[in-house]
Amino acid sequence: MDETKPVTTNTPLNKTQAQARADQVLAFRAEQQILVEQGVLILADDKAAQVRDYHDALLQQMQQEQNVDLNAQARHLSLGxxxxxxxxxxxxxxxxxxxxxxxxxxxxxxxxxxxxxxxxxxxxxxxxxxxxxxxxxxxxxxxxxxxxxxxxxxxxxxxxxxxxxxxxxxxxxxxxxxxxxxxxxxxxxxxxxxILCSFMFIGAQFGSWMGSYWVHAGEYPEHFLLASAMFFAVPMAFKQQRFDGFANIYQTLSAVVFFIAVLVLANWGSASYLPWSADLIEGVYQVVGFVASALLVLFGIRTHAAKLMLTGNVFFALFLYTKFFDWWWDWLPKYLFFLLVGLTAILALTMFNRFRAIQHAWMQSAGGEHV
Missing domain, CATH: 1.20.58 (Methane Monooxygenase Hydroxylase; Chain G, domain 1)
Structure with missing residues (x-):
């Protein structure tokens, strides 16, 4: 072919999206080569050249505009x-x-x-x-x-x-x-x-409003609950497509701060402002931790956010195992305690596998609607 049409995209891609698109092209080329060798896919020479030229132009454009990595060695160098x-x-x-x-x-x-x-x-x-x-x-x-x-x-x-x-x-x-x-x-x-500086400022302000000196804001984890919820919602209210990875940082960091605060309150109820007994406060925050971490896993599955799913899984396990320790460590034989922990992990694995199957079925049905 003498000429190749210029490559254009409907919307500008950030670096993550451009890297994903480049990986798709490279994977397509590898799979295409296998299909050709096995005789499954046969393209006319002009059509094969047209596809190859289009992908070459696309990869060159993304490499120039977003500095994407086009092989494993380049990816390793970028990490370094x-x-x-x-x-x-x-x-x-x-x-x-x-x-x-x-x-x-x-x-x-x-x-x-x-x-x-x-x-x-x-x-x-x-x-x-x-x-x-x-x-x-x-x-x-x-x-x-x-x-x-x-x-x-x-x-x-x-x-x-x-x-x-x-x-x-x-x-x-x-x-x-x-x-x-x-x-x-x-x-x-x-x-x-x-974001962390914002958490410190908001937490200190809450502490001052509650009558304590701002330096001691960290002694009351409830100071950070509202701030973490606010920053978690920022990418929902203000889209961050132009900024690679920003939405993930907002939500993952906010979730980590939220769950650390809840985990502390679930084990030391005396650090709360609530006018209840320490045992009742701990019970309430334990329930909040379990429910919120499970909801975060479901939210991560729905939005295809792997790091949010991982964060929810980790804190769900932490809340679960801290309760196991409180309930059974002192009176169960150690081998039985760890057997119970292992069986719980298997149960959680089964549940997550079920979630994965549900997600796969949902993606298939969504894809079928567009056929």
Missing amino acids: MQIVSFLGATALAASLFFLFFQYWGYFSTVSQVALLIAAPLLSLALAVWLQRVDDSGYYAKLAALVSFTAWVLNIIMLGSIFNITPSANAFAVFALYGFVLAYLLHVRLLLAAA
Whole structure:
């Protein structure tokens, strides 16, 4: 063929979607080769060339636009680059931190303030510039992490210079800058840091409203329940298709925080604000934990979110096994206790296999409706 029609897509793909599409193309080519060798699929030369040229153009476009990996070696290299960039950002952030404290006393107050203001701004400008010139995005993300560290140091050191009373509002400022960097430069690690800072700020505010000092917000896990539910719902209210992996971070991190808080309350009812006995509070939160983790598994199955299903499974097992320990560890023989745990795992495996069969049947019926 002399010409190949340009490849166009109806909607822009993020990197995860582009990588999935590239994997589909590569899997199709491998299966097509097997079918041709076995004589099952026979295409005319012009048709085979047309399909091959279309896939070549599609893979080239996605590789240029989203830097997808087209083989296992490239995928392994990408993983290595992610690890190295994270370690490099951590090392540079630590270097910046210790540099400030090593020579801080040699600067005048005006110089200190100027350095604190300039550090995050200059590193932000560097990150934006690197994003434009570097297609891989790793250097821009590294600079963004350094900029976030400089911002945190900025707030802490300015508070120290001007003797400002520490407050939970600092976490709100950290979170705001983290969200800006995460969405500007597509950095998932900074999104996670911003969400955690938001949890700290909201939890501290709840603690202050309930009459406790904000530093002790972590002593009452109920401070974080509402915040985790709010952030879990963010991807439902505001779609995150343009931002690779952001929806998963919102929901998985929120679910983890929620279940940790419920797990603590299910075992230490005295940490609750509820005006009931500790045993009743623990019983209520145990039920909440079982129901919420089971619902999260079902939600993950319905939305095809593997990490949410895994999170629900893990915490359902934790709630179940902590209750087994409370009920039977002291009076059951150890071999019988672990036998009971093993049989429960087999029962759970059977249930999950049933869920999988139901999901498969649902997908088949949904596919049949579109035939």
